[in-house]
Amino acid sequence: MADAVDPKVNKEAVKQGILLLFVGVSFVLVFLLWREALAEPGESSPGYIRNTQLVSTQNPAYKEIPSDRDGEENSGKAGSSGMLSLTNTATPAQADRSHIPTPTETQIPLMDQ
Amino acid sequence: MGEMTKSAIATQKATLSPAVLQRRIQERRNIWLVMGTVALILMAWGYGYFTSGADIAPLVPKVLPGAVRVEVQSGLFLGFAEDGSLVGYAASGEAPGYGGPLQILVGVNLEGQITGAEVIQQRETPGFYRLVQSNGLVESLAQKQVTDPFHLSGDLDAVSGATLSAEGIAAATRRAVRTISADGLDQPLPVERQPIKFGIPEIVLILLYAGGYFGHKLRSSTWKRRTRWLTLLIGMVVLGFIYTAPLTISQVISLLSGYWPDWHNNIYWYLLIGGILFVTTVDAKNPYCNWFCPFGAVQECLSTISGAKYYKPRKFSSFLTWMQRGLALLAILIGLALRRPGVAGYEPFQTMFDLRGTGLQWAFLILIILSSLLIYRPFCNYLCPLDPVVDFVGEVRRRTKEVWRKWQMRSIQK
Numbered sequence: 001m002a003d004a005v006d007p008k009v010n011k012e013a014v015k016q017g018i019l020l021l022f023v024g025v026s027f028v029l030v031f032l033l034w035r036e037a038l039a040e041p042g043e044s045s046p047g048y049i050r051n052t053q054l055v056s057t058q059n060p061a062y063k064e065i066p067s068d069r070d071g072e073e074n075s076g077k078a079g080s081s082g083m084l085s086l087t088n089t090a091t092p093a094q095a096d097r098s099h100i101p102t103p104t105e106t107q108i109p110l111m112d113q
Numbered sequence: 114m115g116e117m118t119k120s121a122i123a124t125q126k127a128t129l130s131p132a133v134l135q136r137r138i139q140e141r142r143n144i145w146l147v148m149g150t151v152a153l154i155l156m157a158w159g160y161g162y163f164t165s166g167a168d169i170a171p172l173v174p175k176v177l178p179g180a181v182r183v184e185v186q187s188g189l190f191l192g193f194a195e196d197g198s199l200v201g202y203a204a205s206g207e208a209p210g211y212g213g214p215l216q217i218l219v220g221v222n223l224e225g226q227i228t229g230a231e232v233i234q235q236r237e238t239p240g241f242y243r244l245v246q247s248n249g250l251v252e253s254l255a256q257k258q259v260t261d262p263f264h265l266s267g268d269l270d271a272v273s274g275a276t277l278s279a280e281g282i283a284a285a286t287r288r289a290v291r292t293i294s295a296d297g298l299d300q301p302l303p304v305e306r307q308p309i310k311f312g313i314p315e316i317v318l319i320l321l322y323a324g325g326y327f328g329h330k331l332r333s334s335t336w337k338r339r340t341r342w343l344t345l346l347i348g349m350v351v352l353g354f355i356y357t358a359p360l361t362i363s364q365v366i367s368l369l370s371g372y373w374p375d376w377h378n379n380i381y382w383y384l385l386i387g388g389i390l391f392v393t394t395v396d397a398k399n400p401y402c403n404w405f406c407p408f409g410a411v412q413e414c415l416s417t418i419s420g421a422k423y424y425k426p427r428k429f430s431s432f433l434t435w436m437q438r439g440l441a442l443l444a445i446l447i448g449l450a451l452r453r454p455g456v457a458g459y460e461p462f463q464t465m466f467d468l469r470g471t472g473l474q475w476a477f478l479i480l481i482i483l484s485s486l487l488i489y490r491p492f493c494n495y496l497c498p499l500d501p502v503v504d505f506v507g508e509v510r511r512r513t514k515e516v517w518r519k520w521q522m523r524s525i526q527k
Contacts, residue, residue, distance in 0.1 A: 016426050022484045023433065023495050029477045030440065030459045030496070034447065036473055037239045037456035 147508060150442060157449035158369065165452040169218060169233060173203045176220030176229035189296045192220070199223065202297035205233060206289030209379070210281030212236040212363050212455025213372035217251070217282060219289035221259055225298055230254040230286065236372070237278045238363060238455035240463050240470060244275040250282055259294045260302070263287045274357070274467050280378070310378040314358055317351045318384050325404030326392060341403070345410040353407025357466040360385055360401060362441065362498040363458040366448035389503065394510050399503045402493060408462055409493050415485035423489040433495055441498035460497070 129137075173183045173190045180192025180200045190203040201222040207214045213236035220228040230251050235242055245251075250272060257268070263286050265271040265279055272279035287305060295301040321344050328340035352358050364386055367373070374382055392400045402409055415421075425433060448457030461478040464470030470478070484491040493500060 012426075015424060016429070018484075018487060019424060019426070019433075019495075020429070022480065022488065022491055023436065025480060026477070026496050027436070027440070029473060029480065033459045033473050033477065034456070036471060038447075038451075 143508070144512070147505070147512065150505070153442065154369065154445060154449065157446040161370070161450045161452040165234075169205055172218055172231055172233065173220065176203050176218050176231050177201050177222075178220075178228055180220075187296070188292060191297070201228060202293045204289045204292035204297070206285040206287065206292065208281045208284030208288060209277075209372060209374035210235060210237050211241050211275070211277040212238055212453060212458075213367050213370060215278070215281040215285050217285040217289060219254065219286055219293065221290070221293045221297070223298075225259045225294070225300075227254050227257045227259070227290075232282065235278075235281075236453040236455050237275075237281075238458055238463070240474070241275040241278045241455070244469070245272050245278050245282065248272045248275075248279070250279055254286055259290045259298065259300075263290065274463075274469060277374075284375075307375070307377040309380070311380055314351065314356045315381050315384060317347065318381060318388070321348055321352075321405040322384075322388050322392065322400055325400035326396070326398075328404060329398055329400075344405045345413060348405030349407045349410035349414075352405065353411070353462075353466045357463065358385075359407045359460075359462050359466075360389065360499060361458045361460055361462060362444050362502070363448065363454040365499070365502055366445055366454035366457055369445070370449060370452060370454060372454065390506060393503055393506045397507060397510060399507075402497075402500060402503065406493070408460070408465060409490060411465060412481070412485040412490045412492060415482065416489045419486040421485065421487050421489050423494070425494065437495055437497070438501040438504075440496065441501040444498050445502075458498075461492075 170183050170185060170190065173192055174180045177190075177192035177200055179194050181195050182193040183203075184191045184193070188204060192200040192203060194200050201220055203218055203220040205216055205218045207216045209215070214234070215232065215237070216234040218231045218233050220230070222228050232251060237245075248270060250269065253269060254263075257263070261268050263269060263283050265276070265283050269279075269283055291302050291305075324340060324344040324347075328337060328344060331337040331340060358381060364382065368386055376383060389399070389401050392398065444457040444459065448454040451457075459477075461470070461474055461481060464474045464478045481492045481496075488494075
């Protein structure tokens with residue numbers, strides 16, 4: 001004689017199955033979504049370390065110069081103000097800029113998002 | 114004395130009923146879980162903080178064509194040609210995007226014209242950032258003059274569906290250009306005026322908070338139900354379909370990461386997150402999820418149409434709750450450790466309200482929509498990362514109140 005199956009128990013089992021299937025498939029999809037998102041680079045920099053200045057000085061292709069551009073102790077040295085200007089005597093900030101348009105008052109409109 | 118205390122505790126334990134003992138064990142376990150969660154979050158935050166950052170100098174030749182040598186001078190990069198002549202300047206600018214700060218490197222020649230721009234770091238949700246990329250916003254910066262305003266819907270094309278990311282790029286460009294103009298070209302630009310952005314979404318959000326706050330205090334169940342449906346539908350239409358601005362876990366991670374956007378044009382962000390934290394802390398009621406979450410409203414509409422009921426079998430109740438909490442914690446840890454809040458979010462809100470997404474995102478959304486016809490709010494009840502976050506805030510609130518009450522009692526006894 002076959003065992004009688006309680007329809008209520010059967011229905012409950014189906015509901016539980018649907019729920020667990022939903023949760024299981026969703027979790028798999030969430031992990032796949034994370035994998036997809038993490039595969040996209042968040043930066044285009046070849047290095048990914050915090051101290052930019054430090055890296056720049058360590059790399060022989062790049063030099064860091066002190067902020068005191070006109071300081072006496074820097075004049076004539078590689079990377080000092082003398083090397084940076086077009087005229088070799090002025091700082092970049094002092095180079096001829098008569099060709100650059102004069103800045104105008106910036107108007108910032110309200111934007112919709 | 115110590116032995117006496119120990120024996121007193123043992124006697125007290127022996128006289129306690131199993132139910133009380135069980136509750137105490139549960140309470141202790143909860144305290145350890147809260148502390149463990151906080152410790153994990155702090156560790157992820159620390160890891161992310163100390164490992165993030167980018168080396169900018171090698172990228173300068175990319176934005177300054179012709180530069181073969183780069184020198185750094187207090188945040189300003191100077192590019193030199195092979196013959197040693199100065200080619201131009203480059204500087205990076207940073208501004209808040211959707212998932213955190215966006216950093217852009219801009220190169221400018223000696224004529225004050227932009228020669229190139231490159232996004233160095235971004236923490237946006239990939240879907241949003243892809244829109245910006247396909248729009249060609251960064252490429253469109255080339256050939257512009259440093260004196261241009263660099264404003265969306267002005268001299269730059271707005272990016273529909275990714276306004277915050279695009280605005281972040283525009284603002285970061287303005288900052289980079291200002292550095293070059295002032296320190297390199299010696300032509301400081303006028304001070305930028307920051308407009309305060311307060312419009313329809315902010316007003317609607319405040320009204321929805323008010324509706325949720327006063328609605329749950331209503332005594333009449335009929336009016337309570339009507340008010341709830343009204344706020345839900347307004348939330349779905351306005352915060353969902355019109356503005357696509359629901360609360361996401363990315364915003365919570367941004368908050369924890371310290372990536373707080375500029376308040377002038379992000380009042381909505383502060384109202385949304387601050388409002389939920391404030392009301393949950395003060396009133397112990399979550400005003401958002403049940404009253405005006407746009408995605409919750411979509412699911413609730415579907416469940417109402419199909420007659421689906423809330424279902425959480427007792428047998429799996431605890432398991433499902435902890436799975437949801439674990440997923441939320443994992444999302445937060447990923448976002449904090451990588452300092453990229455945008456990638457941690459897995460909610461299908463953008464796909465639902467903006468109708469944009471990858472194949473996987475669409476598959477996830479369709480699964481939730483179909484499940485909503487069988488189960489009441491399946492995403493909210495089993496997957497949403499915000500529910501555990503709000504629960505956590507509630508738990509911290511309860512613990513703090515308990516400690517405060519005990520402290521007060523001790524003060525009175527003394």
